[in-house]
Every structure is written in structure tokens, then in C-alpha cells.
Amino acid sequence: MAGRLIYLIGPSGSGKDSLLDAARVRLAERGCRIARRVITRSAEAVGEEAEGVSPEQFAALEAQGEFALSWHANGLSYGIPRDIDDWLAAGEDVLVNGSRGHLAQTRLRYPQLLVVLLTVDQAVLRQRLLARGRESLVEIEARLARNAHFNADLIAEAVPGLCLIDNSGPLQRTVECLLMCLDGETTCA
Secondary structure (H helix, E strand, C coil), rough: CCCCCEECCCCCCHHHHHHHHHHHHHHHHHHHHEECCCEEECCCCCCCCCCCCHHHHHHHHCCCCCCCEEEEEECCEEEECCHHHHHHCCEEEEECCCCCCHHHHHHHHCCCEEEEECCHHHHHHHHHHHHHHHCHHHHHHHHHHHHHHHHHHHCEEEEEEEEECCCCCCCHHHHHHHHHHHHCCCCCC
């Protein structure tokens, strides 16, 4: 019996990394693995637990077919190791911190995937992005506009296997919502 690919997406600042950290034990108890991404950034960089590699190392891994999924965004390269295919074939569920921009390609390769869209109230997201201090106010406003447009389009498409989770509130509630999505709920706030 094949496992299920769970594809977590959401805007920068939505709390994907925090959610994965908070849900890790509960997901493991359910037999769900969290795939560790390979990213072209320093391993010491703040953020998710990822494997940092140089752009040259990434290109070599990609050329050798080491990734089940890979994409380039925001000046970085991201890869999901091909181990996920073995885990899925063994009947394990696998959660991937994915890319909204790579969703269509991922759906082609894994047509039965469960898409978990992490949303956040625009005011909350604005505050989170401002607190990070990585972008100017103009860049943040542009990011917020792109995010609103993407979410509206995705919801309007009525993408099969889409679960919406609002992460504007307490993180533990968001963990509960993620587990509810895995059980078949389609919306949780």
C-alpha cells in the first residue's frame, strides 16, 4: 500500500518551520515522516532544519538524480531527496515543506498528494515579516499582495486534496489542525 505525500505550502512568515517543529513528535507517532530539504544556504542559517549545500553541490546532486523534487526560488535552490519515493512505496506518509510555485509540477509527479495551505491573517503576516527585518516595507507589501493573489487563485481552482489551515493564532491549535487535515478535514481555523 502506497503512502501519501503531504505537501505543506504557505507564504514566507506563515510559520511552516515552526509548525513542523511543533508537530514532529505527533506526526512520528502517526508514522508520518518529515522530509529534510536540501537548500543552497549555510547550515548555520536560521530557519528550518535543512541540509545546507553549496550551489555546486546542489547542481551535482540534481544531475545525479538525487532529488525526487527540486526547484529554484528567492535566489536559492531546494531539493527533496529521492528517499521519499522509497518511504511512500513502503506505505509511509511523508510531509514535505514545499513550494507554492512548484505545486503544479509536484502534482504531476504525485497526483494524489494532499496539499496543506498554511494561511495567516494579512495583518499578522505583515507583523511577522516586519519583525524578521529581511525586507523593506515596499517588498513586504508586494509579498503580501502576491500571497493574497496566490491563495485566492488556489482556492478558486478547488484543487483536489486541498486543506486550508489558518495559523494566525496559537501554534498548538495549528498542530491540531494539521492532524485534522491528515484525517480528512479540509478547513481548520
